[in-house]
Amino acid sequence: MLKRKILIVMVIIGTWIAGCSINESEDILTPGGRVALPEELSAGESTVFNSTSKAFDTPASWVTGELSALFLEGDALYDNPRVSDGNPVNGGLGPVYAGYSCASCHNDAGRTKSTLFTDGGTGQYGFSSFLTFIRTPNGQNHKNYGRVLHDQAVYGSEPEGKVRATYTEEHYSFPDGETYSLITPHYEIYDWYADSIPVEQLEMSVRTPLRHVGMGLMLAVDKDEIKELASIQYPEYGISGEINWITERNTKQIGLSGHKAQHADLTVELGFLSDMGVTNDRYPHEVSEGQSQVTGEYGIQITTKEMAAVDFYMHALGVPARRAVQNETVQKGEDLFYQAKCHLCHTPTLHTQKEGVKLLDGTNLPWLGGQTIHPYSDYLLHDMGPELGDDYSQFNASGDEWRTTPLWGIGLQEVVNGHSHFLHDGRARNFTEAIMWHGGEGDVSRQLFSKMTQEERETLIMFLRSL
Numbered sequence: 001m002l003k004r005k006i007l008i009v010m011v012i013i014g015t016w017i018a019g020c021s022i023n024e025s026e027d028i029l030t031p032g033g034r035v036a037l038p039e040e041l042s043a044g045e046s047t048v049f050n051s052t053s054k055a056f057d058t059p060a061s062w063v064t065g066e067l068s069a070l071f072l073e074g075d076a077l078y079d080n081p082r083v084s085d086g087n088p089v090n091g092g093l094g095p096v097y098a099g100y101s102c103a104s105c106h107n108d109a110g111r112t113k114s115t116l117f118t119d120g121g122t123g124q125y126g127f128s129s130f131l132t133f134i135r136t137p138n139g140q141n142h143k144n145y146g147r148v149l150h151d152q153a154v155y156g157s158e159p160e161g162k163v164r165a166t167y168t169e170e171h172y173s174f175p176d177g178e179t180y181s182l183i184t185p186h187y188e189i190y191d192w193y194a195d196s197i198p199v200e201q202l203e204m205s206v207r208t209p210l211r212h213v214g215m216g217l218m219l220a221v222d223k224d225e226i227k228e229l230a231s232i233q234y235p236e237y238g239i240s241g242e243i244n245w246i247t248e249r250n251t252k253q254i255g256l257s258g259h260k261a262q263h264a265d266l267t268v269e270l271g272f273l274s275d276m277g278v279t280n281d282r283y284p285h286e287v288s289e290g291q292s293q294v295t296g297e298y299g300i301q302i303t304t305k306e307m308a309a310v311d312f313y314m315h316a317l318g319v320p321a322r323r324a325v326q327n328e329t330v331q332k333g334e335d336l337f338y339q340a341k342c343h344l345c346h347t348p349t350l351h352t353q354k355e356g357v358k359l360l361d362g363t364n365l366p367w368l369g370g371q372t373i374h375p376y377s378d379y380l381l382h383d384m385g386p387e388l389g390d391d392y393s394q395f396n397a398s399g400d401e402w403r404t405t406p407l408w409g410i411g412l413q414e415v416v417n418g419h420s421h422f423l424h425d426g427r428a429r430n431f432t433e434a435i436m437w438h439g440g441e442g443d444v445s446r447q448l449f450s451k452m453t454q455e456e457r458e459t460l461i462m463f464l465r466s467l
């Protein structure tokens, strides 16, 4: 009897010790040595405790040893401006381009402030940092132009055209009297280097860069969870998300990246070719091939191995930890976020698939697997109404549909990139305007937010700032 009791006690102690060690291995320490609070962990083991201008550009803690070297190699290739000559290290830019490095548009892995807002467009010399997709109304490339309008060119060549943005401003007030205004952009392309394309033959979509927060975890996300979210409908609120089923590399897959979820990877090869004019094994032909200004041999301007380093770098970036999670206003703001039904699209919690995720070169990253993450996105498409629409469909995504933008890290965009422009073309100048642009399926949230008191609206925004 005594023996049995001792055994039971031993089993209990054993279980307790085992429990402790499991907890201990799961504990994530902050740089100050304190155990992180669960609410702070935006991305499990990939959470980083950095709220400076490098918050988006810090490796996750599992990046050590050889992986650190690969991270730094990818980081440099991502940051360093490319040049036009045949320089084997960083050549290949142009002849026409939209950006001169990934970081020129994604400064510090964020969303570079655009001349769209400061100069009303490309500007004479200004560097835009946005992408303007162009095509004919039946989805073809225009003669002499590619998929993207290249508004920059190397010495001796001409940009394909320039973009001008003008805005009309409308003033509104909330039921409680607080005022706000929304600016509607109107875009025009001028200085076409070849044939001018008349407006009626032009479909265009102007987009600002996306923050590179949690890119690897986004690709590692449990696809069954996304399918499950797509199957849930909220007829009472007019909300139903849709998967953008895309075909890439001859495979039908769930689109995750891009403002319309039109890609299933981190678009490294496409970014180098289409945004910068840097040819590679997947895309060996200059975007401007066929234009009179492209002459001679250009060859392959970046290797597949180098692009794999950039792919790794983006997967390995950490996600900033949330701040002020115990602040009462922030907690009240979180309740209001749910009350305004924001969470029905900006899904607070998702999980990554157990096995982790594979890079383009096949390397597996197990550290990204089995994580509980808080992207505040369902990665699904929602019809946001004609005011936000642009007539530019991509796979299942119609002109009015956009992917729910993940909100993790959004509270640090101002610190990282020095501006608070939001939405696909950056037309919202702050959080309030971003919410008030939500139409279509997002109208329910816009209405509920409007009906709040000014203090409640500010409280909800305090929560967004903590993300």
Ligand code: HEC
Binding pocket: 078, 098, 099, 100, 101, 102, 103, 104, 105, 106, 129, 130, 131, 207, 208, 209, 210, 211, 212, 215, 256, 257, 258, 259, 260, 265, 266, 267, 268, 269, 271, 272, 275, 276, 310
């Ligand atoms: C000219 C500016 C520009 C340059 C240069 C650029 N990007 Fe982007 N990037 C954008 C814009 C704009 C978007 C949104 C595009 C969309 O919706 O299709 C974007 C989107 C992305 C996304 C999707 C992010 C998400 O949350 O879904 C990834 C990944 C990305 N870029 C990677 C890169 C890489 C890698 C490079 C360098 C090889 C690069 N970009 C160069 C402007 C740029």
Ligand code: HEC
Binding pocket: 239, 259, 337, 340, 341, 342, 343, 344, 345, 346, 381, 382, 384, 388, 402, 403, 404, 405, 410, 421, 422, 423, 424, 425, 431, 434, 435, 438, 441, 442, 445, 446, 449, 464
């Ligand atoms: C019906 C789904 C839906 C609901 C509900 C919703 N959103 Fe959104 N949200 C989106 C989509 C889709 C976008 C991208 C729209 C675009 O870029 O034009 C977006 C964009 C945003 C952005 C801009 C992000 C950025 O970096 O550009 C913010 C901020 C935002 N939502 C906050 C909220 C808040 C706060 C609420 C609740 C008051 C809310 N949303 C409710 C779908 C939704």
